[in-house]
Amino acid sequence: MTDLSLTSLRSLPALAWITAAAMGLALVLALIVAPEDADQGISQRIFYIHVPIALTAYFCFGLGALKALLLLWRGEERYDLESYVAIHQGTIFGALTLITGAIWAKASWGVWWTWSSNQLVLFLVLFLFYCAYFMLRFSLDDGPRRARSSAVYALFGVALIPVSFLAIRLAEDFIHPTVFTREGPQMSGSMFATFVVSWAAVTLLAYVLYRVELTGKRLDADLRELREALQ
Amino acid sequence: MTYLADVVALTRKDLRIELRGRDTLPAMLLFVVTALVIFHFAIPDAAGDDAAYGLLWVAIVFTALLGLARAWVPEQEHGVLDGLVLAPCDRSAIWLGKALATLAFLVAAQAVALPAFVLFFEPLGVAALAGVLLADIGICAVGSLLSAMAAAGRARELLLPLLFLPLAIPLVVGGVGAAVSEQAERFLLFLLLYDAVFAVLSWASFEYVVTE
Numbered sequence: 001m002t003d004l005s006l007t008s009l010r011s012l013p014a015l016a017w018i019t020a021a022a023m024g025l026a027l028v029l030a031l032i033v034a035p036e037d038a039d040q041g042i043s044q045r046i047f048y049i050h051v052p053i054a055l056t057a058y059f060c061f062g063l064g065a066l067k068a069l070l071l072l073w074r075g076e077e078r079y080d081l082e083s084y085v086a087i088h089q090g091t092i093f094g095a096l097t098l099i100t101g102a103i104w105a106k107a108s109w110g111v112w113w114t115w116s117s118n119q120l121v122l123f124l125v126l127f128l129f130y131c132a133y134f135m136l137r138f139s140l141d142d143g144p145r146r147a148r149s150s151a152v153y154a155l156f157g158v159a160l161i162p163v164s165f166l167a168i169r170l171a172e173d174f175i176h177p178t179v180f181t182r183e184g185p186q187m188s189g190s191m192f193a194t195f196v197v198s199w200a201a202v203t204l205l206a207y208v209l210y211r212v213e214l215t216g217k218r219l220d221a222d223l224r225e226l227r228e229a230l231q
Numbered sequence: 232m233t234y235l236a237d238v239v240a241l242t243r244k245d246l247r248i249e250l251r252g253r254d255t256l257p258a259m260l261l262f263v264v265t266a267l268v269i270f271h272f273a274i275p276d277a278a279g280d281d282a283a284y285g286l287l288w289v290a291i292v293f294t295a296l297l298g299l300a301r302a303w304v305p306e307q308e309h310g311v312l313d314g315l316v317l318a319p320c321d322r323s324a325i326w327l328g329k330a331l332a333t334l335a336f337l338v339a340a341q342a343v344a345l346p347a348f349v350l351f352f353e354p355l356g357v358a359a360l361a362g363v364l365l366a367d368i369g370i371c372a373v374g375s376l377l378s379a380m381a382a383a384g385r386a387r388e389l390l391l392p393l394l395f396l397p398l399a400i401p402l403v404v405g406g407v408g409a410a411v412s413e414q415a416e417r418f419l420l421f422l423l424l425y426d427a428v429f430a431v432l433s434w435a436s437f438e439y440v441v442t443e
Contacts (some may be wrong), residue, residue: 129398136384136390139381
């Protein structure tokens with residue numbers, strides 16, 4: 001049975017409340033306090049949500065790969081679930097990045113999708129890659145082999161991020177030159193502060209969701225073991 | 232040099248099986264030529280020359296998938312993999328042997344497909360050919376590992392393309408770039424980088440995928 005330490009469970013609701021407050025603060029800052037962007041107007045405000053979500057997705061994928069590496073290295077079973085949950089969160093945040101990116105593209109360029117935004121294309125590739133990760137997991141039988149295969153695939157994912165980024169940059173050369181860029185004027189101090197608060201809030205949110213899902217999955221596994229023991 | 236001897240023995244085993252059974256290579260050949268014929272009808276005349284190079288890469292990737300899907304079938308059907316894993320050889324030698332055999336099939340298929348492409352569509356330069364060869368190495372390195380992963384799953388034929396295609400996107404970028412770009416060497420360098428990164432990753436991680 002996995003050891004669910006009660007102290008860590010007790011801290012979770014408090015952490016969830018702090019996260020809710022931080023998210024509220026970030027929204028107020030992003031929607032009301034931060035100054036309007038001179039170029040893009042109100043649509044620029046989605047930046048404070050979109051970019052932190054994207055960074056958090058990268059962070060989750062990285063965390064999943066780190067746990068995968070630990071699993072292969074140390075062979076401890078718990079890393080499998082941790083890696084899976086981190087990648088699950090990363091995929092959710094990746095999907096949100098695609099959605100918010102599409103909304104932003106519609107607001108500022110008039111189209112829902114554009115191949116000239118490298119970050120969006122990269123997220124599409126990564127989203128497809130990590131969806132395949134789940135297909136792999138659900139197709140293999142539960143056990144150490146599944147854990148290790150998933151871990152190897154997760155490690156391929158972090159290698160794929162820079163390689164794909166480079167590939168997408170190179171592909172501009174023959175597909176089309178970049179027409180749109182998001183390199184606007186430098187952020188002002190209060191814009192930057194809003195961005196940092198949003199980033200912290202979204203990271204906290206991802207962490208809380210990670211903990212909640214992990215706890216749920218572990219409870220599930222424990223319950224199954226107890227049932228089997230009783231039968 | 233026992234490692235090399237193991238790799239050679241494993242590669243020869245696969246080539247001999249293919250030579251006797253002829254299960255994979257004729258299917259790959261027929262598939263790639265049929266695909267090229269379909270492309271003739273799929274590209275409108277107005278699409279320009281470069282479109283053909285893009286479709287060549289679609290054909291190469293899917294032909295490779297066909298070969299990769301069959302790669303571990305002999306091992307699976309007769310329980311050979313368990314024996315190989317128990318054998319006193321480095322497990323990565325099993326991967327390397329399989330990757331080399333798959334590479335041999337793929338290159339053999341392209342020995343027919345590329346002249347057919349030149350005949351039907353556009354000429355291929357030296358850079359384009361180098362791009363094909365470099366991408367082949369990457370395809371076989373990554374594909375042999377993923378195919379072993381998928382072979383253990385319930386829906387292996389379905390699973391392999393899903394696992395492989397996202398990883399093949401950079402290879403397609405490199406290959407198409409080498410064929411159509413004026414700075415082809417950048418794309419060849421990129422393919423070399425891809426091969427190095429993913430070959431080392433696959434080589435190091437194969438053991439974890441096949442052991443119980």
